[in-house]
Amino acid sequence: MSNSRRPARGNKYRTGYLRSRAWFARRARWFAEETAAGNTLRCAACNRIARVRDLELHHVDYSGVAETPTGWRAEETHSDLVSLHPAHHELLHRLLDRDQVLRAMRSRPVASAFALRALRRKLAPTTTEQP
Numbered sequence: 001m002s003n004s005r006r007p008a009r010g011n012k013y014r015t016g017y018l019r020s021r022a023w024f025a026r027r028a029r030w031f032a033e034e035t036a037a038g039n040t041l042r043c044a045a046c047n048r049i050a051r052v053r054d055l056e057l058h059h060v061d062y063s064g065v066a067e068t069p070t071g072w073r074a075e076e077t078h079s080d081l082v083s084l085h086p087a088h089h090e091l092l093h094r095l096l097d098r099d100q101v102l103r104a105m106r107s108r109p110v111a112s113a114f115a116l117r118a119l120r121r122k123l124a125p126t127t128t129e130q131p
Contacts, residue, residue, distance in 0.1 A: 012067060013062070013065065016072065017065055017067070017072050017074075020071065020072040020074075021071075022071060022072040022073065022074035023072065023074055025074065026074035026075075026076060027057055030057060030076075030078060030081050030083075031052045031055075031083075033078055041055060041083060042083065043055065043083060043084050043085045043088055044058075044082045044083055044084055044088075044116060045084055045085065045088035045091070045092065045116065045119045045120055045123055046085065046088060046120075046123045047120075048085075050083070050085065054085060055083040055084065055085065056083070056084055056085075056086050056089045057081040057082065057083055057084075058081065058082045058083075058084050058089055058092060058093075058112065059076065059080060059081060060079070060080050060081065060082055060108065060109050060112045060113075061076070061077075061080040061108055061109050062076075062080075062108070063076075063080070064076035064077060064080055082112070082116065088119065088123070091119055091122075092112070092115050092116060092119055095115040095118060095119060096111060096112070096115050099115070102114055102115055
């Protein structure tokens with residue numbers, strides 16, 4: 001098993017699911033659940049407040065996604081998705097793609113959590129000490 005991205009060509013998840021009505025409905029529902037719970041929409045990497053149109057959702061786990069004879073099934077749990085700015089989403093995937101340990105982890109949720117923590121450390125504002 002690998003946590004690295006597979007090429008888009010021939011990848012039904014990327015060319016089918018992420019363009020499906022089921023995904024767009026699930027995405028809208030995720031953001032609606034966040035706001036209904038009184039949560040401020042934020043990027044999970046930089047923690048900056050953001051609007052829905054400025055965020056993407058990263059799949060921590062794919063267990064709720066399935067292609068059926070009648071179309072795609074989008075039953076990800078709320079915690080299976082994490083909001084990120086597009087650039088931070090790309091950086092997270094690059095970490096998952098390039099880090100041999102993360103790529104080889106048997107659990108995608110664990111690999112995603114490690115990669116997100118590393119990304120948060122990299123994006124954290126640094127304080128400079130005055131001499």
